Amino acid sequence: MRSVSIIGHGCTEFGEHWCKSFRQLIAEAGIEAIMRAGIEGKDIQALYGGSMASGRFIGQEHIGALIADQLGLNPIAATRVENACASGGAALRSGYLAVKSGEYDIVAVGGVEKMTDVGTEQAAIALGGAGDQETELFHGATFPALYALMARTHMEKFGTTEEQLAQVAVKNHKNAALNPKAQFQREITVDTVMKSGYISTPLKLLDCSPITDGAAALILCETEKAKEICENPIEIIASEQASDTLSLAGRKKLYETAAAKTAAESAFKKTGLKPGDVDFAEVHDCFTIAEILAIEALGFCPQGQGGKFTEQGKTALNGEMPVNPSGGLKGKGHPVGATGIAQAIEACLQLQGKAEKRQVKGAKLGLTHNVGGSGATCILHMYKALEGKK
């Protein structure tokens, strides 16, 4: 069975890019990834681009072809994959399977979203397409409302508090302050979060990830070849994906995310590893409650204990299980299609010891957890560093 490794990565700054277009963003990330991999464009045999709602954000579909064109990569095969906010993770997994199939040796995968070309209301409606249009969005339930339902259920069942949710945001802003690509490079306090306005009770403004423009790209390579051409390849040791009902109405329990549990259990079973072996994780904290649900589903703490685990500082950069060292979606920003790729980039930087001020000490095994919608898709990857060419 062929193995797949990452040999290069590139990422724009995440934020409000008033002067850069969708295509400029992905070109910037793509070119950086190609240069960092030390290859040339002509070495790339195929590409997969993740973008959630380019049709509604910028009036453009056919994103795969656009990226190939923009990067001068014609006539390679170029395809867009979409799994809502897990579109980046889906692009990574598609590229992974394409290399694993033997069809290609070197594949580029990327993610991009330009969200600020439309107003906030339009953005909320476009993002609502990640949920169930017929049973949720049509009736006015945008994403803060859906996650608020999950938060409320978790609070009632396990006693999780609004202050514990706030701690997730505080921790992720603290990490983002150390990340030069992050949208919010400043710390906040629990008090600031608690005093921010309610968006959908119990979630407040500072419980929510922002609207962000950005792009991220990776170069994937078959592992034996990767070791020949790259000094520090990052091997993808697990790639798992699972689904759940599109609508919250279809779920038996709103206080857990079944797709994430399924994906994690499968990844740990196949690799023979356990949650305690993971040195850090980038998880999909589109709302603070989402990080609590994630760390429970991934087995980093017992079910219902995510709030307490966070409050005790265990997910901090120097905690026993650092979560979202990059700042996460909350602090780093959330250009939806790019997020899953950006998570993988943080994994590379941490495992290569290049995460500078936010470096997790002794990081040897990383995990990324990318979610679509209110949990209908979960895509999970695990990574370790390899010795490459000297």
Add this chain to the structure above:
Amino acid sequence: MRSVSIIGHGCTEFGEHWCKSFRQLIAEAGIEAIMRAGIEGKDIQALYGGSMASGRFIGQEHIGALIADQLGLNPIAATRVENACASGGAALRSGYLAVKSGEYDIVAVGGVEKMTDVGTEQAAIALGGAGDQETELFHGATFPALYALMARTHMEKFGTTEEQLAQVAVKNHKNAALNPKAQFQREITVDTVMKSGYISTPLKLLDCSPITDGAAALILCETEKAKEICENPIEIIASEQASDTLSLAGRKKLYETAAAKTAAESAFKKTGLKPGDVDFAEVHDCFTIAEILAIEALGFCPQGQGGKFTEQGKTALNGEMPVNPSGGLKGKGHPVGATGIAQAIEACLQLQGKAEKRQVKGAKLGLTHNVGGSGATCILHMYKALEGKK
């Protein structure tokens, strides 16, 4: 290297489905495919769904998760792939690579589009997202205009006539009249086409494929296993994909489709076959000129001779190289995301000898050609029938 075969297929009628929703259409096609394959839903390990512009047609993204949910297939991995009008072909190729990778043995692939929930102007704008928003659609160039430019160039360079274009429509309607799933089950004449109104000179109304609702699905299976569980598996003997510039402005020549040529050359090289070995082809005739460009790019006739080749009846059902026995996009209809899958279904029916009144005699090798945009993506598959279980 693992091989991949089709063991089941399902397709809705193509047309204007005022009483069926997007999710009802894909459920109908999916369930038919599962039943025809003689498997159960729980045997399916992953799915790929092609849909071009569901965000703009029905306000819904996250189509992979929607399909898995609708078909009761949770928690399997479910992903949407998008390559504009080649989204169906892209879903097929994604499933093909996923099985080839060894990750899965049985995968469902499908395509669906519900286009009539919006008005014609909105549909034209949504479809325009397959081209280049910045250099084409924004300036008013919708798809008839882009293909009209290609038609005009072909006419000027090779002397192709409007009557020859009309012959494509006449032939495809004739075939569609024999296809109980087709949108237009009636014949037309060259005179009718010539007298239909100009949409974008030289293309007239009856040179254009229609706005269509529909869905189609396939069950893919690793070939050795397919032979055990299926009486008449159809092996995918080639799967190729290539890209070209997104915008016509980037192309050196408008009278040929480079991505299709690249994909075809690669398919023939890898299989050791030649165009003359193909017994029939389903090609992407979104406009009549597109079929002319396709049969030239695929090598069925010399460059520039596509019009004459058609006029001489060589692409007719009883011709030397039957093209679009199903009726093609022009006669069968073009629910964009579903088209690439529907083409593969026609290939299955022909190779299994089940195409009834439109059966191509002695069909042993089939080819499908699915195009995104004005040719920025081309996805090509070739198929042959296998002996399965008795």
